[in-house]
Amino acid sequence: MKAVLILALVAAAFVASEAAVCHTSSYKVPLSLATSNKKAMYAACKQANKIAVSPVITSSKVMPDGCSVIVQKVPSTAAWEAYSNCEKSKTGLDNKKYYEPLSSAGAPCTKYKMSMTC
Numbered sequence: 230m231k232a233v234l235i236l237a238l239v240a241a242a243f244v245a246s247e248a249a250v251c252h253t254s255s256y257k258v259p260l261s262l263a264t265s266n267k268k269a270m271y272a273a274c275k276q277a278n279k280i281a282v283s284p285v286i287t288s289s290k291v292m293p294d295g296c297s298v299i300v301q302k303v304p305s306t307a308a309w310e311a312y313s314n315c316e317k318s319k320t321g322l323d324n325k326k327y328y329e330p331l332s333s334a335g336a337p338c339t340k341y342k343m344s345m346t347c
Contacts, residue, residue, distance in 0.1 A: 255341035271283040283312075
């Protein structure tokens with residue numbers, strides 16, 4: 230019994246020690262389109278049970294070169310990977326409506342993409 234309790238505490242400490250992660254997404258589209266499409270994808274991934282928690286937009290802005298940059302926060306790297314996989318999949322999402330317009334406009338703005346602890 231004590232061994233199980235100790236293992237549970239160690240596992241909980243490991244999970245709790247992973248800091249929240251922020252990722253930027255950047256596209257050469259109006260900020261309102263980028264934001265609305267991202268929120269629609271969060272909802273679709275959540276509804277399709279592809280993610281346990283939706284990313285949260287912590288900030289967004291338009292850069293001088295016209296790139297819209299969105300900073301999204303998730304509880305862990307694993308949570309971001311689950312969302313990213315869902316976003317790019319063709320299952321459970323209307324990719325033509327939400328993802329493809331953004332991904333096709335991402336190349337000029339890749340310099341703003343980053344991942345960091347937040």
